[in-house]
Structures are given as structure tokens and as C-alpha cells.
Amino acid sequence: xxxxxxxxxxxxxxxxxxxxxxxxxxxxxxxxxxxxxxxxxxxxxxxxxxxxxxxxxxxxxxxxxxxxxxxxxxxxxxxxxxxxxxxxxxxxxxxxxxxxxxxxxxxxxxxxxxxxxxxxxxxxxxxxxxxxxxxxxxxxxxxxxxxxxxxxxxxxxxxxxxxxxxxxxxxxxxxxxxxxxxxxxxxxxxxxxxxxxxxxxxxxxxxxxxxxxxxxxxxxxxxxxxxxxxxxxxxxxxxxxxxxxxxxxxxxxxxxxxxxxxxxxxxxxxxxxxxxxxxxxxxxxxxxxxxxxxxxxxxxxxxxxxxxxxxxxxxxxxxxxxxxxxxxxxxxxxxxxxxxxxxxxxxxxxxxxxxxxxxxxxxxxxxxxxxxxxxxxxx
Amino acid sequence: xxxxxxxxxxxxxxxxxxxxxxxxxxxxxxxxxxxxxxxxxxxxxxxxxxxxxxxxxxxxxxxxxxxxxxxxxxxxxxxxxxxxxxxxxxxxxxxxxxxxxxxxxxxxxxxxxxxxxxxxxxxxxxxxxxxxxxxxxxxxxxxxxxxxxxxxxxxxxxxxxxxxxxxxxxxxxxxxxxxxxxxxxxxxxxxxxxxxxxxxxxxxxxxxxxxxxxxxxxxxxxxxxxxxxxxxxxxxxxxxxxxxxxxxxxxxxxxxxxxxxxxxxxxxxxxxxxxxxxxxxxxxxxxxxxxxxxxxxxxxxxxxxxxxxxxxxxxxxxxxxxxxxxxxxxxxxxxxxxxxxxxxxxxxxxxxxxxxxxxxxxxxxxxxxxxxxxxxxxx
Numbered sequence: 001x002x003x004x005x006x007x008x009x010x011x012x013x014x015x016x017x018x019x020x021x022x023x024x025x026x027x028x029x030x031x032x033x034x035x036x037x038x039x040x041x042x043x044x045x046x047x048x049x050x051x052x053x054x055x056x057x058x059x060x061x062x063x064x065x066x067x068x069x070x071x072x073x074x075x076x077x078x079x080x081x082x083x084x085x086x087x088x089x090x091x092x093x094x095x096x097x098x099x100x101x102x103x104x105x106x107x108x109x110x111x112x113x114x115x116x117x118x119x120x121x122x123x124x125x126x127x128x129x130x131x132x133x134x135x136x137x138x139x140x141x142x143x144x145x146x147x148x149x150x151x152x153x154x155x156x157x158x159x160x161x162x163x164x165x166x167x168x169x170x171x172x173x174x175x176x177x178x179x180x181x182x183x184x185x186x187x188x189x190x191x192x193x194x195x196x197x198x199x200x201x202x203x204x205x206x207x208x209x210x211x212x213x214x215x216x217x218x219x220x221x222x223x224x225x226x227x228x229x230x231x232x233x234x235x236x237x238x239x240x241x242x243x244x245x246x247x248x249x250x251x252x253x254x255x256x257x258x259x260x261x262x263x264x265x266x267x268x269x270x271x272x273x274x275x276x277x278x279x280x281x282x283x284x285x286x287x288x289x290x291x292x293x294x295x296x297x298x299x300x301x302x303x304x305x306x307x308x309x310x311x312x313x314x315x316x317x318x319x320x321x322x323x324x325x326x327x328x329x330x331x332x333x334x335x336x337x338x339x340x341x342x343x344x345x346x347x348x349x350x351x352x353x354x355x356x357x358x359x360x361x362x363x364x365x366x367x368x369x370x371x372x373x374x375x376x377x378x379x
Numbered sequence: 380x381x382x383x384x385x386x387x388x389x390x391x392x393x394x395x396x397x398x399x400x401x402x403x404x405x406x407x408x409x410x411x412x413x414x415x416x417x418x419x420x421x422x423x424x425x426x427x428x429x430x431x432x433x434x435x436x437x438x439x440x441x442x443x444x445x446x447x448x449x450x451x452x453x454x455x456x457x458x459x460x461x462x463x464x465x466x467x468x469x470x471x472x473x474x475x476x477x478x479x480x481x482x483x484x485x486x487x488x489x490x491x492x493x494x495x496x497x498x499x500x501x502x503x504x505x506x507x508x509x510x511x512x513x514x515x516x517x518x519x520x521x522x523x524x525x526x527x528x529x530x531x532x533x534x535x536x537x538x539x540x541x542x543x544x545x546x547x548x549x550x551x552x553x554x555x556x557x558x559x560x561x562x563x564x565x566x567x568x569x570x571x572x573x574x575x576x577x578x579x580x581x582x583x584x585x586x587x588x589x590x591x592x593x594x595x596x597x598x599x600x601x602x603x604x605x606x607x608x609x610x611x612x613x614x615x616x617x618x619x620x621x622x623x624x625x626x627x628x629x630x631x632x633x634x635x636x637x638x639x640x641x642x643x644x645x646x647x648x649x650x651x652x653x654x655x656x657x658x659x660x661x662x663x664x665x666x667x668x669x670x671x672x673x674x675x676x677x678x679x680x681x682x683x684x685x686x687x688x689x690x691x692x693x694x695x696x697x698x699x700x701x702x703x704x705x706x707x708x709x710x711x712x713x714x715x716x717x718x719x720x721x722x723x724x725x726x727x728x729x730x731x732x733x734x735x736x737x738x739x740x741x742x743x744x745x746x747x748x749x750x751x752x753x754x755x756x757x758x
Contacts, residue, residue: 052594070681071594074721094701116501122516124500137501184570191563201576214450215431302449322473342453 012157015150017049017083021064023143031136033113035060035106037127040118042311043140045239049083050076056098057087058105065090065105067098103130113139141316145308146330151240152354152363155309155332158195158242159352159363161235165189166246166366170373173229173250179204179218182231190235199234199241200313206230211247211345214303214338225251228345228371230338234313241313243334244364245350249371260297261347261371264339267291268349268368271305271335275353275360281323281333288337289321300341306334309352331355332363347371391536394529396428396462400443402522410515412492414439414485416506419497421690422519424618428462429455435477436466437484444469444484446477482509492518520695524687525709530619531733531742534688534711537574537621538731538742540614544568545625545745549752552608552629558583558597561610569614578613578620579692585609590626590724593682593717604630607724607750609717613692620692622713623743624729628750639676640726640750643718646670647728647747650684650714654732654739660702660712667716668700679720685713688731710734711742726750 024036024047036059038044044055048066052075055068064087068076073091080087090105092098106112113136116124127133147155169185177185183202190198205216206229216230223229227250234242247264249257271288285305292301304320309332317325319333327333333355338348349368353360367374403415403426415438417423423434427445431454434447443466447455452470459466469484471477485491492515495503506512526534548564556564562581569577584595585608595609602608606629613621626643628636650667664684671680683699688711696704698712706712715729728747732739746753 051596071592075592075594116504117499119500120496121498121500121503122495122514125495135501180570180575184567187570187576188563188567191559191566196559197566197580213454215454217430 012153013149015049015083015154016148017047017085020047020143021059021085024059024140025061027139027143028113028136031113031134031139033111033134033136035109035112036136036139037102037106037112037114037131037133038140039123040115043115043118043144046140046144046311048085048087049079051079051239052076056102058102060105060109063088065102067092067102067105069093069098099126103127106131115140138316144310145316146328147310147332147354148330151310152332154237154240155242155352156363158199158235158237158240159244159365161190161193161195161237162186162199162233162242162244163365164193165235166231166233166244167374170231170246170248171375173223173248173373174375176222176224178220178222179206179210180220182223183218186231186233190233193235195235195237197236199236199243202234203230203232203245205346208343208345211347212340212342214340214346214348223250226254228257228347229373230346230348232348232350239311241309241311242364243309243313243336243350243352244366245336245338245348246366246368247347247349247371248373250373253371256344257371260300260339260344263292263295263297264337264347264349265368267337268335268351271337272351272353272360272362275327275333275335275355277327277329277355277357279327281317281319281325281327282321284319284327284333284335285321285323288335292337292339297339300339301337302340303338306336306350308333327355329355329357391532392528394428394462394533395527396426396464399426399522400438400464403438403519404440406518406522407492407515410492410513410518412490412513412515414488414491415515415518416481416485416491416493416510416512417519418502419494422494422497422523425519425523425690427464427466428458430458430618431455435481437481439484439488442467444481446471446481446484448472448477478505482506485510494519517695523689524695525707526689526711526733527709530689531711533616533619534621534731535742537578537614537616537619538623538744540569540572540574540616541565541578541612541621541623542744543572544614545610545612545623546753549610549625549627550754552602552627552752553754555601555603557599557601558585558589559599561602562597565610565612569612572614574614574616576615578615578622581613582609582611582624584725587722587724590726591719591721593719593725593727602629605633607636607726608752609725609727611727611729618690620688620690621743622688622692622715622729622731623745624715624717624727625745625747626726626728626750627752629752632750635723636750639679639718639723642671642674642676643716643726643728644747646716647714647730650716651730651732651739651741654706654712654714654734656706656708656734656736658706660696660698660704660706661700663698663706663712663714664700664702667714671716671718676718679718680716681719682717685715685729687712706734708734708736
């Protein structure tokens with residue numbers, strides 16, 4: 001039967017699409033281009049509100065031209081109107097017609113910026129035959145970092161869906177489910193709580209071997225007493241992602257499990273406390289990494305500490321040793337140190353936070369003080 | 380509580396990975412290259428069985444080298460062993476280290492093939508600085524077309540999961556669910572029947588407006604009597620996709636709804652009957668298109684008739700007017716004509732078939748003889 005578990009949805013602030021083209025135009029000079037070929041669907045969506053799977057946008061000095069195919073004429077018209085974005089919408093019924101319309105939109109432009117990191121080499125070459133293409137990598141990705149109130153509201157709502165699902169499913173760890181059972185229940189319940197879907201393939205990694213793999217996929221392994229269990233779960237709401245990890249020990253934790261958990265919790269909180277506007281992203285990683293190394297767990301620290309989250313689950317800025325970015329107010333980033341060793345298993349604690357001028361605001365709310373999952377309700 | 384709805388899984392034939400490198404090597408001469416840079420994750424998986432999110436493979440005249448990052452050392456070792464693939468596995472802990480190891484693997488090679496249609500321009504250029512790169516587009520995609528018994532078994536299992544979920548959910552159309560409710564139930568139930576997840580975002584499009592959009596996303600619109608409802612649903616099993624569409628009328632169909640449905644069913648069956656090894660893929664499209672046009676529905680026929688399905692939901696060959704491919708035994712393709720008009724709504728019928736020497740074998744089994752959903756069970 002159809003279940004109606006979704007909460008009533010409060011009215012969310014609108015996403016402010018209308019100013020984005022202007023902000024991009026004001027930065028074109030930095031890249032010495034007069035216009036921009038916007039080709040990745042995430043960037044097209046961010047700029048125009050269009051959510052289909054095929055479109056390219058010409059960002060011109062005085063207007064926008066969106067080229068799509070026959071499937072999407074009505075949807076593009078509707079979605080751009082809803083977003084308050086003015087653009088000429090051109091429909092091409094074949095790839096060639098779309099290419100021709102897109103190239104034609106740039107007539108008279110002396111330098112067109114494009115993203116060499118997302119365009120395929122074949123398409124770059126096809127454009128370069130007809131247009132003065134220049135690499136303008138990362139321009140939109142940089143603008144996308146700063147989330148407005150409408151975007152934060154959607155990410156927060158996604159966090160709420162994942163929190164609610166995890167609160168229902170964590171007690172089930174005592175019942176001997178498989179990893180895949182737990183994933184299935186989490187993804188179903190996120191939807192019942194209003195999510196459009198999972199933000200990524202939910203990770204459920206248990207026991208001495210699977211939990212030691214940071215990106216393990218949920219399997220048919222049955223979760224049993226004594227296991228460490230890493231659950232990495234996020235929801236998708238109107239294109240915006242959430243990302244959270246909680247780790248548990250099923251049954252009474254061993255002294256080593258307690259010790260590693262308490263260390264990791266301190267490491268993760270220290271990482272969160274290092275987040276503020278102006279801090280170097282790599283310093284958030286350095287705090288978590290050095291605390292772990294100093295405690296004797298250098299071999300257990302296998303991945304960097306976090307990444308931006310928005311229309312993509314992994315986006316700028318990245319908190320890793322190689323990062324050159326400074327955090328800025330409006331960035332939404334994860335703080336997710338983990339400690340892993342085959343034989344022990346693994347633990348990871350991850351929150352999603354919004355960077356503010358003085359620190360950060362935590363968007364995920366699931367309890368993390370101990371490695372013990374909430375008990376099943378007594379009946 | 381944890382539900383245990385999965386059917387016991389019969390033992391499936393193994394996928395034959397071991398011969399694939401050799402088959403590719405035998406075709407390198409056609410592209411005038413001595414080795415291949417395999418970079419897309421789908422192609423890496425097809426060649427080696429590795430299922431992580433980051434790896435590149437150097438296909439060399441005498442060996443394979445797989446380069447990945449620190450997260451995936453154990454998983455790559457285990458998965459390649461399970462696949463029976465011999466390769467040197469190199470772990471680079473930074474992007475630069477991975478790039479260096481990958482480039483180094485091709486030392487002494489005079490011409491390295493790469494796929495300009497999937498590599499980004501930025502990565503192509505980075506490789507071209509150090510290697511004699513030549514476009515060898517579509518080589519692996521062409522080999523991937525021909526599915527072995529292990530692949531067919533997984534695709535068939537995915538079809539079974541979608542059939543089972545749809546059989547449970549279709550009667551719910553009478554209960555006034557929203558489109559999103561139907562999608563949620565389908566995706567949950569595919570998992571309960573053993574799928575690893577949905578093959579793509581399940582399409583549930585209802586009523587005079589939504590159903591007229593071939594790629595509508597499920598919304599909060601409530602499904603009501605008189606609606607046409609298009610349900611496009613597939614499952615994922617061990618990386619392999621299924622794809623199926625059924626269309627319904629809720630309540631008693633109007634004469635026009637009956638007429639369009641009966642025409643479409645005849646069109647779709649004619650399309651299936653046009654599938655056989657040696658047939659031009661575009662002719663399958665032509666059969667469906669011309670029958671629709673001849674019946675006076677040219678404005679209703681909005682998209683081409685089908686595509687290959689495997690490790691990707693859309694892959695070679697494509698059954699469209701622009702296709703130059705001939706169908707071959709072992710291809711797995713959809714046959715999915717649709718008829719749409721705003722005001723009427725839309726109908727699409729899609730089956731997934733395996734091409735054989737003399738025709739095809741239909742892998743999807745949900746009933747399609749009438750537009751009436753199965754009635755809810757009487758209690």
C-alpha cells in the first residue's frame with residue numbers, strides 16, 4: 001500500500017538565480033574572455049534552473065542563449081521562467097543542429113571561455129574548429145561555492161531527511177540485518193521523509209574487513225555483535241545533496257573500540273572547530289591528520305578530511321593537504337576524519353557544516369557522542 | 380523492522396573477463412596504436428572487474444597495469460583476482476603520483492590509443508604532453524556491445540526485479556498515489572526483490588501534461604481517474620542495468636486512449652519483430668516511426684526507438700535515424716516507441732531484448748496487452 005510518511009514541507013526561500021549571470025560576467029575579464037560556453041549540466045542548472053539532461057548555455061555580454069533538444073522545450077521554458085532567468089531558448093532536433101545553434105550564438109565574440117576540466121576532448125575540438133575557445137576552468141565552480149539562503153535551506157532539508165531515516169534505522173543494527181538491508185531501509189526512509197532520493201550510494205560497511213574500507217559498498221554480509229559499522233548516508237532535495245557519516249559498535253564496545261572512537265570524536269570536533277571564513281582548507285585536514293598521527297594512528301588515517309557539497313556531492317573546496325583554497329562564508333563542507341585498520345574495522349564521523357565569518361553552523365544533527373546505536377524501543 | 384523480501388539468488392554464470400584484454404589487443408592495429416589508455420570507469424570495470432570510482436588501466440602488448448588511489452588497494456586486488464584478470468596494481472597517493480605511474484606504464488610505446496569522447500580536454504592535454512596519444516574512440520564500447528552469458532544473466536535478473544516490483548505497485552494506481560509515491564515504492568520493492576538499486580531515476584509521469592513529457596521527473600502530482608500514466612523503471616544488478624516502460628490508463632480508458640494504446644502496442648511489437656542480427660539499427664526505428672506517421676501520429680512521435688543497455692543505461696548501439704550500426708547477436712537493446720501530446724498525455728511501451736541470429740529474446744516480462752493496470756486484489 002502507499003505509505004504517506006512525508007512531513008509537510010515548510011515553504012523554503014527561493015534560490016536567487018537571477019543575479020548569477022551578472023556575477024559571472026563581472027569575472028570574465030579575469031580570464032580574458034568576453035563570453036562563456038557553459039556545458040556541464042550542473043553548471044547549466046546552477047545558472048538557469050534547468051534540470052534536464054541535455055543543454056548548453058552561451059553566456060554572452062548582453063544575453064543568455066540556452067540550446068537543448070526536442071524533449072526539453074516545454075521544461076526549459078517552464079523552469080527558466082520559474083527561476084526568473086531570461087534567456088533565448090533554442091531547440092535543435094539533432095546533435096548537429098544543437099552544435100550549430102550553440103556555435104552561432106557566439107558570433108562576433110573574440111574569446112570564448114570554456115571548461116577544459118569538464119568538456120570532453122572531442123567536444124572541445126569540435127568547438128575549437130569554429131570558435132576562439134580559451135580555457136576558463138573553475139570559474140563557475142568557484143561562484144557555486146557560495147550558497148544562498150535558498151540553497152542552504154535545501155541542503156538543510158536533505159540533512160533532516162537523512163537524520164530522520166538514520167534515527168529509525170540505527171536501532172535495527174541489533175537485529176542482525178545485512179549491510180544491504182540497512183542501505184535499503186535508509187534510502188526508502190529518506191524518501192518517506194521527503195527526499196527526492198539518496199545523495200549517493202549509501203555506504204554500510206561492517207566488521208573487521210568491510211568497515212576498514214572507506215568506500216566499501218553495502219553487501220550481503222550480516223552485521224553481528226562486536227562489529228564496527230560505518231554508515232555514510234545523505235539525501236537529495238531539489239538537486240542539493242547532504243552528506244553525513246555515523247559509526248557504531250554493535251553490542252558492548254571493547255576497550256580498543258572505545259578508545260579509537262573517543263579519539264576520533266575529539267579529532268572530528270577539532271576539525272569542526274578549525275572551520276571558519278579565512279582559514280586555509282588544508283589546515284582543517286592538518287588538524288585532524290596531526291592529532292591522529294600524534295596519537296599513534298598515522299597508518300589508520302587513509303583519506304583527506306572533507307570536501308564541498310552542493311549541486312554535486314563532491315565539489316570545491318576540498319580540505320586536503322594539496323588544497324590551496326581558503327574557506328569562505330557560504331561554503332558548505334564536510335568534516336569527516338576516519339580511522340581504519342583491517343582486523344579492527346573502521347570508524348568515521350562526518351558532519352556537514354556551513355562556513356560562517358566566525359566559525360561554522362552544523363547542518364547534520366544525528367547523535368555522535370558514543371559508538372552505541374540507540375536501543376530498539378522496548379515494547 | 381528489517382524486511383527480508385529478497386528471493387534466493389540462483390547461481391549465475393560468471394562474466395568472462397579474462398579474454399577481453401586479448402580481444403582488444405587484436406583490434407589495436409585497426410586504430411594504428413600499440414597500446415590503450417583505458418580511463419572511463421565503465422570501461423575499466425568491463426576490462427578488469429574493478430568497481431571503484433578511480434582507476435586508469437594501461438593495456439599494453441604484454442600486460443595490464445591498473446593505477447588507483449589509496450582507498451582502493453585491497454578492493455582492486457580482490458576484485459581483479461575474483462575476475463581472473465592478471466594485472467600489475469599500482470597505488471598512487473596523490474593525483475600527480477597516479478598520473479606519473481600511468482604515463483610511466485607506457486614507456487617505449489610509439490602510439491597510445493585513448494578515447495577523446497570520454498577523456499576531458501584537460502586530461503587529454505596532460506597525457507599528450509608526455510605520451511604519443513591518438514584518438515581510438517569507441518573501440519571498447521564496440522566490444523562491450525556483445526554480452527556474454529554472465530552479463531545476460533545479470534541483466535535478466537535486473538529485469539526480473541523490475542517486473543516483480545511493478546506487479547506489486549501497478550495496482551496501487553487506483554489508490555490515488557502521487558507520482559513520487561509510485562517511484563518510491565517501485566525503487567524500494569526492486570531492492571527487496573534483490574536489486575542493488577534502481578537503474579536510473581524511475582519515471583512516473585501522469586495526466587494530460589506530465590505524461591506528455593518523455594523525460595518527466597516524478598512529482599507530487601496525484602494520479603487520478605482518466606490519467607494516462609507512463610512508468611519507466613529498471614533495476615541494477617552487479618553493475619548491469621535493465622530498462623522497461625509500461626503505460627496505463629487509470630479507470631475505464633476513453634475510446635481515444637484505447638485507440639492510441641492499441642496502435643502503440645502494434646507499433647512496438649512491429650519494432651521487436653524488426654530486431655535481428657544483421658538488421659540496421661535505424662530500420663527498427665524506421666518501422667516504428669513510419670507506422671506511427673502512416674496512422675496520422677507524426678506529431679506524437681518525439682524520440683527515437685531505442686538504445687543498447689549494459690554497464691551503462693544508454694550505450695551502443697542506438698536505434699535512431701542517424702544510426703549507422705547493424706545489430707549483432709549479443710546486443711541488448713530497448714524497443715520503446717512512445718506517443719505523446721499535451722492534453723492527451725502520453726503512452727510508451729518498452730521492452731529490453733537480446734538480439735539473436737534469427738530475431739530476439741525478450742528479457743522483460745510485465746504484461747502489456749491492455750492499458751488497464753491489474754486490479755487491486757479483492758479481500
